[in-house]
Amino acid sequence: MDFDWMKIPYAFLTVFIVVNYGFLMGALIQKIGARAGRRHGIPIWQYYLDVIKNYGLRTSITHGVMFYLGPVFRLSGGVGLLLFMPVIYGSYMFSNFSFAGDLILALYFVFFGTLGMALGAGESGHPHAAIGVTRGLQQVSMAELPFAMAVFSVALQYQTLSITEIVAAQQGGMMNWTLFTNPIAVAAAMLAFLGSMMRPPFDVFIAPQEIPIGPPTEYHSSYLALMQTNRAIFPVAKIVIYMNLFFGGAGSWPELFVKVFFLYLFSAFVGVCFPRFRVEQSIRFFLVWAVPLGVLSIMVV
């Protein structure tokens, strides 16, 4: 088959844009959160400084091979997820490697980084890491369910698994967005979205003062820097999926920036308003509120 080698620089470009956007947007959201607490909050470029500092630390330790590879998996997961999706609708330049697979690939590739991270954290031998991982897995297992159903519902609605085609079907005005054509599925998916954003009330798995930040408790220096980089890319990539599926996708970078920002803000908004759930509470929450919505969305589509 012919491979268009230009896709490689384009891919780098995509990653570059998203990293920067991710750092800035993250800090902005942080500042907005701080404003809710009547603080000024961090400087807007703070995340850059943190990453540079962490890359600049002179020592590091390793607990073993998997520990070493954990952050690599994590970042690969984020970058891969981003690159397996057509980020900008209608743009060949930013469709990257979406020829390799469709929506399903994206959905399952989400777990690539999670799995690697979990293994790396596991090898550190720290019980808090393991506790954090188990909490996260348990919570996500139920949070994913309404999302999976919503995706199924949307796929049924548009009779395709191709992200591009789903976005294409939503073009031509806001009222064509899935948000309005299939509101139940979107409601279910947005509840699931909250569960996957590592923000309150669903952040018990990193509970900083209980199990000092859970899985990454042993990570530092450049490992941590990689993970911070991923923290910039991964949420954006994930939100891009939601955006594409439910909110009409993005035809240009600015549109993407705006939509992602508001989606991110949604989770931050909920996060500053609500306290933290215990694991079984959040499982029950999803089971009671989100899952029925998901079932309904499958049934009515």
Added chain:
Amino acid sequence: MTTKPELMKRMVKGPDGLEFEVDPLRDYYCEAPPTVMPGAYIQIVEDFFNWARSKSLWILGFGTGCGAIEMRPLMTPRFDAYRFGVAWRPTPRQANLFIISGYLSTKTLKRAIRAYEQMQNPKYVIGLGSCTINGGMYWDSYNTIKKLDEYLPVDLYIAGCMPRPEALLAGFEEMKKIIRTGKAEGANQYAENFAWYKANQKRVIHDWDMPDYNW
């Protein structure tokens, strides 16, 4: 030296019937001593890193003494230390700045040493309050230490009993200057004078139940 049973050497029988000795201190802990870590080879890169380090001070959230009470207001809207790139991290692995907040009992000293050694180079120590300087009101206490820099390489003292949060903020700014000028090499000092520090530490800590350097 150690009397803790869990650290004593013991004979263990494996599932295949093989008997062998387990020495916890050797088998469960890394024995390597700390080394002096030079900065980046190109000075400008090192300066760049120092600048970033000074802008991103991650404090280990470990309140060793009564002074810790003065650190909490820093997170509040009134002082809002986050503005200055100061943040708290729950784990020493990710922290760069260790604030010894007041007196250190020998018991706490042991924990403080562990936590300090688990931080990554470069790492900084700020002594908070008089107790860390000369023992303060505990100067003749039987179980607190008097001069912190005999045990850990202190970069900066913030005097007072207690120093107010404003003083702390000022201290952070001072710390940033030290870092930016490349003089905050406490970790390397510690590695250089490792034997001396250890001797001091072991002099006051009688139940030394850990390896010499806690990686």
Added chain:
Amino acid sequence: MVKRLVALALLAVFGLVFATLLTGYAPDAELNQTARYYAERTAADLGAANIVTAIIVTYRGLDTLGEVTVLFLAAAIVGLVLAEGAHDRSRMRPPVGELLTTGTRFLVPMILLLGAYVFVNGHLTPGGGFQGGAIIASAVLLMLLADPLRHFSHRLISAIESLAGILYVAIGIAGLFLAGGFLDNRILPLGNLGELASAGAIPLIYSLIGLKVGAEFSSMLASLSETEEP
């Protein structure tokens, strides 16, 4: 009490069955085919005057062989069971009366003779090997009554018994080769109806049966007499 009631209830059902059989029973006016055959053909075919004997010894000879085997078995098993109880013979018993002793001496030969007569004439008159054998055994019983400590040779008894049995079987097999089939009495000439030496092998077989039955009963009696009070 419950047991009795249940037993009565069950037996009531059986009574019903039997009553049905009884009321449904009507005696034959004519002989049925089997009986008719025997009535018509026995004399001619087997030369036996006593049809019952002919049936027992020849027509249903296999049954009879089974019968003597039953007795043989019973004797053997009784011997087997009682063997462990064979008592110490040295023990003394009170003497029996003079009358019995003398009477025994007088009667035993006559009884034996009668027994022999009965089985030898089995094919002519009522009676036969079983009856004769039983009569012979009663002589043994009499002797035992007269002298409880009297010892009978088990070896002899069992030799008679076994020999008679083997001969019986051998005659049966001889029938297979020399006549029409197993236990066919026509291996010997039939003679004239009503004479002693008639009916082929029937008198011979019946004699053997008589001896055998006598021996078997005697064996059982002897075993019992030698057995200790339990």
Added chain:
Amino acid sequence: MVHVVMATGFLLILIGFYGALTHRNLLRMIVAFTVADTGVNVVIVSVGHMRGRSAPILDRAVAAADAVQRIIDPVPQALVLTAIVIGVGVTALMLAYAWRIYRQHRTLDIARLTALKG
């Protein structure tokens, strides 16, 4: 007439059965069975009986030629002999067993011989 005999036979069987079912003493049970056996024998003989005929023995009284009209059915007579002998054998065997049981267990009560069950 035949019916009376036969009824007697059946009655004996029932009496024997009843005895065997209700008496727990082994010897009594054996006696009961003897009664029942006798009943059976009576029944068998009565089945072969035919009114006004004589025993199936050919002699001067009954000539071979008209035996068919003169004699009763000989078969039950033959059967009953066998039945009697077998009854004797079984009775002897049961008595021997009773002796052996008494020797072992010092009891003749059937209800106490329950070492084997279930």
Added chain:
Amino acid sequence: MVINALHILATGLGAAFLTGLLDEKRNGLAFMITLGALAFMSAVSAGWLVLFAATGAHPMDIQTAGTPPPFAIALRMGLAEAALLTLINLAGLFAAMHMGETLLARGRRAMAVLLVMVMALCGLVLTRDLFNLFVFFELIVIATGGLVLLSDDERAVSAGFKYLIVSQFISVLLLVGIVFGYHATGTLNIDGMAEQGSGAFALAFFLILIAVAAELKPFPANGWALDIYESAHPGFAALFSAAAASAALFAFDKVLAIGGAEWLPVATGIGIVSFVAGNLLALPQTNDRRLLGYSSIAQSGLILVAIGQQDILGEHYLFIAGGLLLSHAVAKAGLYWLSGFVAGRELTDWAALRQRPLLVLAFVTGIAMLSGLPPFPGFYAKWELVHLLANEGRLALLGWILFGALVEAGYLFRWFGYAIKRESAHTIDCPPDRVIPVIAALLAGWALGFAWGELSGRSNLLLVLPLLFALAFLLLEWAPAWLKNTLAIGGLSLYFLQTWQDYDPLRLIFLVIFTLGGAIIFLASFHAHGRRIGFYPSAMTMFAGMVLLLQATDSFGFFAAWELLTIGSYFLILRGKESEPHALSYIVFSLGGAFLILAGFAIAAASVVTLAPSGAVSPAPTFEIASLATLAQPVAPWVFLLLAIGFMTKTAAIGLHIWLPGAHAEAETDVSPMVSGVLLKAGLYGLFVLLMSMGRQSLYGVDLVNLMLWIGAITALLGNLMAIFQEDAKRLLAYSSIGQMGYALFGLALMNHLGWLMALMFVINHYVYKSMLFLSVGGVAKRTGTRAMYQMGGLITLMPLSFIATLVGIIAMSGVPPLSGFGGRWIFYNAIMDADTRLPMVLIFLSGPIAFLYLFRLIHTIFLGQLKDEHRRLKEAPLSIVLPQMIYVAILIGVAIFPGLILRRVDAYISQFLPDGALNWEGLTITSQYGWWNPVAIMIVVACIFLLIFGWLLFVNRKAQKVKQFNIVFSAERPYRPETTHFAWNFFAPYKKAMGFLVQPFVTRFWGAITDLLHTAGDLGRRLYNGNGQIYAFHFLIFVVVVFVSQLGM
């Protein structure tokens, strides 16, 4: 050249009389005479048997007294008679040998009694005269009374007396019946009576019939017989059960001929009640001989059923009844003789047999024969019987027969489990005179199996190459394990090479897994030392069963293969250390499933035939599997239901799954992958075949395939959910298998193209990663000596290869790209797009992430976390265990990159059945109508990104200090000990709080309640037998009355 049958009787009698001539002291000579006579009798009867079998001659009447019947007693010799006589005489001969010591001690009288017994049994078979029958019966009664006394057990005396009591009642009834029968018909000849029919003397005939029936020890009139079975000398009990019961059954058959067809239901009724009740009562037994006694009663009942059904069995009557009878006789004789070796009377004492593998073989042969397993006659007979019953629509009877058979298999295999797994303090010695009878029974069993195979008119299982190959390992047991292992691998590979062209792509996939897949797992078996007795015959039988399953085109071949693989795998599973109860529940569930399949086939056969082209006169009990498609309403859905449940038992669908976790978890290291990775696929194959031929079916408006869809989804969810709460690594994997099979079932039940493709993908993937994981975990368990995951931890550095295998396994299994599991998920999503029912998807969606949970637990708690003191010096698992894992890793990656290699052809093949929705395999991209997927691109992209980032990290982080396991930040403290630092126990506690209500052991409780119910029923039944001989007499009379009343009612 044959000798007159009368010589058999004459010899027996003559020899008996002859012993009386001998001196009391010459017991040795008497014994020689006894043996000689019995041998001669056996030879004569065997001669007749050969004559009849070879020439097919008609039965021959033998006159006595030179007078034709009915005027004199006549005997008859035919094929059945000759076979029975051979059986009886040989049983007598070997019983004499077995009892040799006792006979010599008790003297010539005892020998005479034995001779008369055998002679009388022969007479009972031969005679055609009713009264003569009575005489022989009485002889048997008296001889039995004598032989019972040979026992060392003092209780035997009272047992004998009880027997005599009841036989007195029997003989009275019999005599009354005979004489009235004679009166009514004027004859005593059975044939003569039969000509006239029993109409005229129905009541008398009833008495005769019931008396003869009572000799068969029907339930509940059989207390005395059990006491005899329990207390008699085992040599005699063998004779009593094998020969006496057979002869009595034959006598019953003869007598029944008088009554004609209207009396057949009586026989059937008595038979089926005895069969079921006998088996139920055997269930709570702990005494071996009493258990065998109950089993004898049950088996007699079954044969009685066959006798009662002779009107529909037609020409197969002898084949069926004979097969059942000979199976029972040979097996029961063998087992009783075996019990002579065992010193204790508890079932568990049979563990002593393990000291002699040959005896174990004899034991297992006996049990297999009794349970009607292939390749023994009972199997063929059961097959025919069930088919003929179904053909006549006698389904209730069929159901009861199968139920009874299942209960029987249950207690027999439980017993076998005791023998294999329990400990016994006793030792056994094997004097040749007692071993010979057992060996004779063993050989006779196999010979009969061969004979019945030949007679069956189907493929003789003992001539089928794969099975022969498996059985050949029995002869190789002396050889070292490595040699046998090499042979096994060679055999499997060669078989594949020889036959692979013959299969369509779908079957080819199964063939690859069954043969090459098995061969790869066998590589792991090289780790075993010594001879490993019993392993190879069992394993190869299982594999033989599986390849035969693929070969099978007709229902018989299919079912036989199914049974073979079930038995083979049972023995394999039983080899595990703690696997006894689990192996039992495995075999019970499997046989239950197999019986459902049998019933399904039988019912289908009845209808398939009616659709077949005319010309078929008698129903052919076998049909082409493919012709299941021709079934019509209303039979089709029922057949579908039965077959589906049968197959789903094997795939452990929820509700039928409780056997799996224990069976797979407790099995040996290399057995677990065989039974999990390979064997489970047999069930899926069955489902494939079923759905391919029958398609959708609905019953009362319920779409059964839809029901399967739900079952699959629930199974997937609950299997996975249960897996996450396991502390035992292998149990976790076992539960995971349940879930995975649920997925596959779900895929099949989608009934669309991609659903099937997904199921096939699961077949392949599940084989690879489950085998790999089981081997990996097995290797770890072998090294650490435990399977509890919380006791492990931190093994990654010590066992890196096992870790890699596990890692690749869990990535593949969880469906994360780029490994092969993703392909399955992708196909799954495309498949459900076409599905009609959407709700079950919810469950599947949920079970996916849950799988993630237990997989993480598996790898974390074993390989990551804290290493324990005692594990510090562990070595990597043996090479032989690691090597196959590495092969699997290679396969997984290969399949991940080039799934088309296999799937493409299957895709095309499935199109024959479900043409819509086939995938497009153009280029490297796989396209469906909804989406696409390019495995190569995924692999390359992921690898590039990963390597790039990895390189960057290596660059910036080049000076990382390697630290040890306690160098963790621990809130400024230090860890206490590894055990307290390893987070592993109760790993997913919050999940239990939230979802625990779903994993309450409802199903286990349900089946527990069922078994309790059966046991309670059995226990209540036992109370009937209170040991009082008089009560037994009551039982008999009540039995007579009940039969009488019910006969009146009819």
